[in-house]
Amino acid sequence: MEDALLLGLNTVWQIATLGFVALGLAIVFGLLRIMNMAHGEFVMIGAYAPVITTQLGLSPWMQIPVCILSIGVIAFLCERLLIRHFYDRIFDSLLATWGLSLLLRELVELTFGRSFQSVISPLPGTVLFLGINYPLYRLVVLAGLLIFFTVLTIWYRQSLTATRIKAMVANPVLAQAAGIKTARLSASVFVVGCIVSGLSGLMLAPLIRVEPFIGLDYLLRCFFVLVLGGLGSLEGLGIGSVGIGGVQTIVGTISSQTGGYLTILLVSIFFLWLRPRGIYSKN
Amino acid sequence: MRGGSSPVLAFAGLSGGYGETIVLQDIEGQVASGQILGVVGRNGVGKTTLARLLTGEIPVESGVIHLKDADVTLEGLWRRRERGLGYAPQERSVFDPLTVADNLSLTGVDMGRKHSRELLDSFPKLTERMHQLAGTLSGGERKILSFVRVLLEPTRVIVLDEPSEGVQQENIDLMIQHLRQAKESGRTIVIIEQNISLLESVADKIIGLDHGQMVLSADRSELSRTDLLGVLEI
Amino acid sequence: MKRMKIIVATLSLVLFTCGLVMAQTAKIGVLIPKSGPGGLFGPSSQNAATLAAEQINARGGLAGQKIELLFGDVGVPPAEAVQTAMGLWKGMGVKAFIGMHDSAVREALIGRFAGQVPYVYTPVYEGGECSTSVFIVGETPDQQLKPVLPWISKKEKVSKWYLIGNDYNWPRDTNKAAKGYIAAAGGSVVGEEYLPFTVNEFDTSLQRIKSSGADAVLITLVGGASVNFNRAFASFGMDKQAIRLGTLIEENTLVGIGKGNSKRLYSSAAYFASLQTPSAKKLIAAYTKRFGNEAAVLNTLGQSTYDGLLLLEALAKKAGSLDAKALEKAAEGVSFSGPRGTATMRGKHVAQSIYVADGSSGTFEVIKSFDNVSPGNNCK
Structure with missing residues (x-):
């Protein structure tokens, strides 16, 4: 019983964090059709936010603003100098962002070195939850993600900005004719997508190793999520996260971690082959 | 320049197309406030290209376009919209994945206003489907939605590309009423149409196109139905 | 004309001196990962080797020859690593190799070296390597x-x-x-x-x-x-x-x-940077003096190149040359002392001290040492 509950919580954790890590890519790739190979690097830079905050001598509470500000500036510069030339050029965008990912990794390595950074957990220890000891930090993050995704879903359904984004994605020409400044809106969407990626890195930082190469860990799994779920909707992101995160955790527990990894690889190949639009696709 | 009023939209020597292919050559025309310019021609003679050039959807190869005294020749779609140019394209005229309500709310128009409400309510088919996705509407319904959206927007100049295509006669009659009202309120409209009777009912000036050239340009009053049909049968 | 003679004379003198110096240097190839996943250990490996070479040169060099280190990046697939090593050996005239890299690269290198060039392998590894003219400093599982x-x-x-x-x-x-x-x-x-x-x-x-x-x-x-x-x-x-x-x-x-x-x-x-033995503290002092406080922190992998050169020094001293066959003959029983303690060559590996460190405080604290621990039987 306890085992099942722990497995359940772990699965929920994997799905929720994967969903959040993939959200940034879902925004940039799913909405703007920029095949962002540098997604993992934005996650990585976000994970460095605690390191930057400590080096600046700021309070740990400043980690979130530091993360938003540093990623925001980097993403804005990337959009102005590079990305804006690649809307509607999906394959070229892959190459351009691949180059960008190398550049960002090198910059981080130059600034902070290659060695592991030590990020202290803000909420160490475990608490008794539903009768089992579970890490407090994870529970708090899970609660935060629950609230975040609820608000996001409502916002995405109802706000005027979300409607304008959907309009731009669906029909950029008509969007401009209807008075939507698509150049500025896509720039904002790109920057926000990158900031979300960065925040997911910040969220994971106390739990993972922090070094310049961690982005690669996340890029592929996030693409798997979108391949499985489909592009351009929160529903697709949800289905993809549940599929990839759930399958990997459950198969990993029942058989072996290698088995779990192979299964998601096979599932993704299967989908790319037979259903390249993913499970949830409006078109 | 009829009635001494200066034209709101004027274009001259206009040429353009797609990439290397020039579709339209040397087109000119002007419309004043409260006037409607009709554009007729068979399929594939470059009518839609003219709409795209006028709205900035595609760049101009040569020629000039003036919008309310400003030279907008080099400006894009969004910039011209900021200057008050509305556009209902012929194809992909609505946002498919958005509901009818969202298609309309994009414009930021206060639907509570009496004028907006009346415009919308005159098309019960649309009001019935406010929460349906626009992608599920029939071709004619989409045209109506596009027509309503562009009229609701706070623009002084409007380009309509085949607004009546696939629309039932009763609704075309309603469109004609709304176009007349728009004229009265001082709006300037360019309508690209094959529906001669619609043009006859609202247009003040007519341009005829064939093979990318302007073959006709006159005040509506100077033209007979035969002249108009002639352009379609060249 | 007279001026010309002076120039020629000076040039000859310079060339002659260079020739003398050249004759007295022994080029040693140091193969470490500068890129790839092992790249983290590149800087400490390079620093440790540099420091060891400088110290050995100060006390007379390898069998009378000054060491000149040539570094090669082997944080690449084995086939590329072999190319790098072959370039150093055949192209640059390297006389012996120190290697701090994974086993796949080691196996590929040994296949090409074929016992003709001395090769000291320094990191922790799985044991069992017994090829000719290959000498191991790293810890075995035993x-x-x-x-x-x-x-x-x-x-x-x-x-x-x-x-x-x-x-x-x-x-x-x-x-x-x-x-x-x-x-x-x-x-x-x-x-x-x-x-x-x-x-x-x-x-x-x-x-x-x-x-x-x-x-x-x-x-x-x-x-x-x-x-x-x-x-x-x-x-x-x-x-x-x-x-x-x-x-x-x-x-x-x-x-x-x-x-x-x-x-x-x-x-x-076999090594922790926080080892408190006199020789270990001496290394840290010299390392900090040479590379500064911000230098890559020493660790059992990076520091191993230092011991690799110490072993090479001891081997060369006993054999009287850097000849691969002579070293192979001299190897058994060769002993040297360094920051890790005293090590003695047994079956191409070294019997050495092993330390247990407690990491509870966030830094290692050495709490137990075992001296002269046998590397086990690696030549089966």
Whole structure:
């Protein structure tokens, strides 16, 4: 019983964090059709936010603003100098962002070195939850993600900005004719997508190793999520996260971690082959 | 320049197309406030290209376009919209994945206003489907939605590309009423149409196109139905 | 005309002096990863080798020749690494190699060297290498585990071991050795797991460890995987259930694991930067003086190139040259002292001191040393 509950919580954790890590890519790739190979690097830079905050001598509470500000500036510069030339050029965008990912990794390595950074957990220890000891930090993050995704879903359904984004994605020409400044809106969407990626890195930082190469860990799994779920909707992101995160955790527990990894690889190949639009696709 | 009023939209020597292919050559025309310019021609003679050039959807190869005294020749779609140019394209005229309500709310128009409400309510088919996705509407319904959206927007100049295509006669009659009202309120409209009777009912000036050239340009009053049909049968 | 003569004379003198100096230098190739996953250890390896060469030169060099180090990046696939090494050997005239890299590269190199050039392999590895003119300084599983497992089992009163490592030969060979020593100490193995390098989530492994009832975990995960595993381990409060012993948890990995996540985490190795022996403290002082406070922190991998050069020095002294065959003949019984203590060559490996360090405080504290630990029988 306890085992099942722990497995359940772990699965929920994997799905929720994967969903959040993939959200940034879902925004940039799913909405703007920029095949962002540098997604993992934005996650990585976000994970460095605690390191930057400590080096600046700021309070740990400043980690979130530091993360938003540093990623925001980097993403804005990337959009102005590079990305804006690649809307509607999906394959070229892959190459351009691949180059960008190398550049960002090198910059981080130059600034902070290659060695592991030590990020202290803000909420160490475990608490008794539903009768089992579970890490407090994870529970708090899970609660935060629950609230975040609820608000996001409502916002995405109802706000005027979300409607304008959907309009731009669906029909950029008509969007401009209807008075939507698509150049500025896509720039904002790109920057926000990158900031979300960065925040997911910040969220994971106390739990993972922090070094310049961690982005690669996340890029592929996030693409798997979108391949499985489909592009351009929160529903697709949800289905993809549940599929990839759930399958990997459950198969990993029942058989072996290698088995779990192979299964998601096979599932993704299967989908790319037979259903390249993913499970949830409006078109 | 009829009635001494200066034209709101004027274009001259206009040429353009797609990439290397020039579709339209040397087109000119002007419309004043409260006037409607009709554009007729068979399929594939470059009518839609003219709409795209006028709205900035595609760049101009040569020629000039003036919008309310400003030279907008080099400006894009969004910039011209900021200057008050509305556009209902012929194809992909609505946002498919958005509901009818969202298609309309994009414009930021206060639907509570009496004028907006009346415009919308005159098309019960649309009001019935406010929460349906626009992608599920029939071709004619989409045209109506596009027509309503562009009229609701706070623009002084409007380009309509085949607004009546696939629309039932009763609704075309309603469109004609709304176009007349728009004229009265001082709006300037360019309508690209094959529906001669619609043009006859609202247009003040007519341009005829064939093979990318302007073959006709006159005040509506100077033209007979035969002249108009002639352009379609060249 | 007279001026011309002076110029010619000066030039000849310069060339002659250069020739003399050239005749007296021995080029040593140092093969370390500067790129790839092992690149983290590039700077410390390079610094340690540089310092060793300078110190050896100051006391007379290798068999009378000054050392000139040539570094090659082998943080690349084995075939490319071999090309780099061959370029140094055949192209640049390197007389001997020091290698701090993975086993795949070592095996590829040995195939091409074919015993014709002396090659000192320095990092921790799985044991069993016995080729001609290859000399090993690094720790073998026998050394890291034989004295340590019984001692720590008794100290921490643990008997149920869970073995977790990355899926390649070093962890598997280490665990093969470990099973024997665990059984000998009266303990049992309650679980064994090997993970691909792509895995960076350890929830399922932790759940297995938890339900296995293990009170000790032997970790042969490497680098980032080790950091992720240990952080997750601590976040679940598993440090209360089980101690952790790692045979490749060095200073960088411990920093990554971080203070607070390293309670009851032990590491077994032949070198720790915090070793308090006089010779170890002397190395740290010289290292800091030479490379500054910000230099890459020393660790059992990076520091191993230092000992590699010390071994080469001792071998060359006994053989009187850097000839591969002469060194091979002289090897058995050669002894040298360095920061790690005294080491003696036994069966192409060194019997050396092994230290156990406690990482609980976030930095290593050496709590136990075993001297003259046999490398085991590697020439089967």
